[in-house]
Amino acid sequence: MTLKINFTNYHLQSDWQDASINEKIWLHSINIKNNNHNDDDLKKNYDLKIINESDIIIDNDKKNDDNDFIIEDYSKKCLAINDVKSNVTHRFIAPVRVFQSIHQKSIISLDVAPTGIAVSSSTDGTMKIWDTCTNVLKYELKGHYLDVNRCRFFPSNEVIVSVGLDMLIKIWSAIDGSCPVTMKGHTGSINDLAIVDRGRNIITVGRDGLAKLWSCAKQTCIENLFDTENIPINACAIKSFSNSYDLGQRKDSANDDISRSPVLSMISVRRPFNGFVVSHQDGSVDFHYDNHNQLLHLTGSDCDPIYQIVYDDKFIYTACRDGKVRKYYLNNAFE
Known part of the structure; x- marks a missing residue:
């Protein structure tokens, strides 16, 4: 039995919260159907006009003739519309803050501790520790030769582990930015890592098709958990289950996702x-x-x-x- 999808999704102008009074912002809708999702007739565009700080209307130049949606709420923090056909309310949330001076290029990896201290890596070749509360750079972590694919805090939030294209695993102090531990063992780029329990062990996966279990205290690889024989492993995660967990069979993504x-x-x-x-x-x-x-x-x-x-x-x-x-x-x- 094939699941029939008929769902309208909406996209709002990215900087809508910065628009001034009497300024227009665009709203785009696409009616997602698994049998005909490339049909241009399923796409619609609307203009919304800001009246004041708490009121926004559908612009008269592009009327909502089909009564596709109604506007439920508007502020600089959130715009809410209700899709009439599905009765689904779409709430668009603006960021409360944007950090744009930490890196010069794409940000590959990011982690933030509950204290507000962040670590991030970029295709500009840098990895940095910085404060999300003050936007102040604390340390630039130097030691990887190529881009860092993943950086994460240990549960203590005082130690950071990073892996990258240079096949290295590095453990850093988030307190002073030093790197007391470097481990080697992969023969290809390390793509992801997972921290086991409180951080005594970590698991890494890479382009060489290996999933490795490491001892942080002994700074050695304990064992290869499995080997895909050079089929790259892109991600890993750890979850405890009482017995076993059936992930089911792979389905066509067109049947179960509102985005293409x-x-x-x-x-x-x-x-x-x-x-x-x-x-x-x-x-x-x-x-x-x-x-x-x-x-x-x-x-x-x-x-x-x-x-x-x-x-x-x-x-x-x-x-x-x-x-x-x-x-x-x-x-x-x-x-």
């Missing part, structure tokens, strides 16, 4: 609601949660891919190809 753009990153969020934040190659970022009549969109990227999403128990951060880190507060969608 490839997914680049996905994280789980606990507050204010349990759900998942998903980023796409087209720059869209969506928050899916238990209320299927609400969909949250994190705006800001102008079609630049979002390579990573981070959640620090309060704020969501996105790492973008445009070299910017954007900070979001989900509660703004309902204030």
Whole structure:
């Protein structure tokens, strides 16, 4: 049995929150259907006109003749529209802050500790520790020879581990920026890592097709967990299950995703609601949660891919190809 998809998704002008009174912003909709999703007739464009700081209307030059949606709420923090046909409310959230001077090129990896201290790496060849509260650079971490693919805090938030194209694993002090540990063992670029428990061990995966378990204390590889025989492994994660967990069979992505753009990153969020934040190659970022009549969109990227999403128990951060880190507060969608 084939699942029939008929869902209208919306995209809003990336810098909509900066528009002035009487200025117009664009809204784009596409009616996603799994059998005919390339039909141009399914796409529509609208102009919205800002009346004042709390009121926005559909511009008279491009009327909403079909009553496709109604505007529910508007502020500089959030714009909410309700799709009449599906009765789904789309809430577009503006970033509360944009960090644009940390790196000069695309940001590949990002992690943020609950203290607000961040570590990020870029295609400009740098990896830096900086403060999201003050936007002050603390340290530039030098030691990798090529781009750093992944950098993460250990659970203590005082130690950082990084892996990269140079096949090296490095452990850094987030306190003073020193690098006391370097480990080698992969024969290809290391693409991702996972921290086991409190950080006694880590798992790395790479282009050489190996998944390796390491001892941080002994600074050695304990064992190869598995070998795909040179088929690259791009990502890894750790999750505990009581027995086993069936991931099911792969399906056509056209049947189960509201976006046609490839997914680049996905994280789980606990507050204010349990759900998942998903980023796409087209720059869209969506928050899916238990209320299927609400969909949250994190705006800001102008079609630049979002390579990573981070959640620090309060704020969501996105790492973008445009070299910017954007900070979001989900509660703004309902204030």
